[in-house]
Amino acid sequence: MTLRVSLSHHFDGFDLDVAFEAPRGVTVLFGPSGSGKTTVINAVAGLLRPDLGRIVSDDLVLVDTQARRNLPPHKRRIGYIFQEGRLFPHLTVRQNLLYGRWFAPRDARGESLGRVVELLGLDHLLERRPGALSGGEKQRVAIGRALLAAPKLILADEPLAALDETRKAEILPYFERLRDEVAVPILYVSHASAEVARLATTVVALRAGKVAAVGPPGQVLGDVAAVGARGASSILTARVVAHHADGLTELAAGEVPLWLPRIEAAPGRVVRVRIAAQDVILAREVPRGLSALNILSGTIAEIRPGQGPGVMVTLNIGTQRLSARITRRSAQAMGLAAGQICHAVLKSVAVAPEDVGTGTRL
Ligand SMILES: Nc1ncnc2c1ncn2[C@@H]1O[C@H](COP(=O)(O)OP(=O)(O)OP(=O)(O)O)[C@@H](O)[C@H]1O
Numbered sequence: 001m002t003l004r005v006s007l008s009h010h011f012d013g014f015d016l017d018v019a020f021e022a023p024r025g026v027t028v029l030f031g032p033s034g035s036g037k038t039t040v041i042n043a044v045a046g047l048l049r050p051d052l053g054r055i056v057s058d059d060l061v062l063v064d065t066q067a068r069r070n071l072p073p074h075k076r077r078i079g080y081i082f083q084e085g086r087l088f089p090h091l092t093v094r095q096n097l098l099y100g101r102w103f104a105p106r107d108a109r110g111e112s113l114g115r116v117v118e119l120l121g122l123d124h125l126l127e128r129r130p131g132a133l134s135g136g137e138k139q140r141v142a143i144g145r146a147l148l149a150a151p152k153l154i155l156a157d158e159p160l161a162a163l164d165e166t167r168k169a170e171i172l173p174y175f176e177r178l179r180d181e182v183a184v185p186i187l188y189v190s191h192a193s194a195e196v197a198r199l200a201t202t203v204v205a206l207r208a209g210k211v212a213a214v215g216p217p218g219q220v221l222g223d224v225a226a227v228g229a230r231g232a233s234s235i236l237t238a239r240v241v242a243h244h245a246d247g248l249t250e251l252a253a254g255e256v257p258l259w260l261p262r263i264e265a266a267p268g269r270v271v272r273v274r275i276a277a278q279d280v281i282l283a284r285e286v287p288r289g290l291s292a293l294n295i296l297s298g299t300i301a302e303i304r305p306g307q308g309p310g311v312m313v314t315l316n317i318g319t320q321r322l323s324a325r326i327t328r329r330s331a332q333a334m335g336l337a338a339g340q341i342c343h344a345v346l347k348s349v350a351v352a353p354e355d356v357g358t359g360t361r362l
Pocket residue numbers: 011012013014031032033034035036037038039040191
């Protein structure tokens with residue numbers, strides 16, 4: 001299943017002009033406020049009729065302006081996950097879930113109730129009403145209800161925005177399971193790079209109504225032109241080696257050891273670790289006597305000047321890439337040049353728990 005989008009729309013003072021594909025997995029529409037994310041979602045959902053465009057979900061044509069085709073929203077086979085769960089308060093969790101079923105066409109082959117309950121860990125909640133659920137639990141039920149409608153596409157519009165950090169951490173693993181175990185493409189709106197790094201299989205970076213970059217998260221998040229210097233970050237793929245008694249987790253990013261505050265992933269699991277470019281310090285010599293635990297040595301692949309006083313220095317570390325945002329002044333004083341060996345210093349606490357995600361679809 002794949003969603004194909006090609007759209008142009010004009011509002012007073014704003015022009016949207018985008019084309020992208022969302023294959024199986026999570027495609028994150030990522031961009032600052034006003035970049036056009038909601039406009040795209042509304043056009044896919046059928047709440048906005050674009051001036052020009054064609055949107056096809058699996059084999060279903062949702063809109064084709066040239067062919068004068070525009071499927072009404074309820075026929076689009078879309079499962080919605082909103083910021084707030086929007087559950088029916090008078091129905092139990094089981095009844096809320098089964099309500100989703102009503103929207104599934106008779107011959108549609110979707111997930112079974114048992115499978116959805118297992119996937120989202122809802123077994124012990126089935127007889128409760130939404131009033132007796134936490135925010136994270138409500139959101140899991142909302143995901144289940146969307147899945148049971150046997151959708152060809154799931155739209156998730158900032159589904160974590162209303163949750164605090166603890167609840168976000170609780171719900172993110174369920175989105176990871178959804179991404180890895182359900183064949184339906186998920187179009188997910190977010191402006192949080194931590195969410196992008198954890199969940200996205202594809203990122204569509206929007207800026208001022210245009211697609212600034214499309215690709216895997218490691219590539220797009222490192223692209224300063226697409227995400228801005230402040231948001232730029234790298235994603236390292238690492239395997240969990242061991243949890244130690246002092247509260248640290250040891251990982252291996254290829255051959256390179258990496259130490260983080262304890263993460264919830266069993267030894268052997270592969271995780272993604274997002275490292276903000278502004279949290280990395282560079283050194284020409286291997287630093288000694290530092291409190292920072294992580295010193296990653298590599299070769300400078302490129303040095304890219306920005307518009308302000310900063311430059312982005314990208315290192316090849318084994319097969320991975322790590323970017324550091326430092327000042328142009330430091331780069332000059334250190335005499336940095338492509339091809340040199342350089343050492344990246346990273347405080348282990350610079351990596352927040354929401355920046356570490358699990359999953360095989362890296
Ligand atoms: N119905 C409308 N009429 C006129 N202009 C609109 C309309 N809807 C959106 N816009 C404009 O289109 C632009 C893109 O808005 P949109 O809501 O798609 O951005 P967004 O990326 O979703 O932002 P946010 O993250 O704040 O929700 C904005 O400049 C907005 O003012």
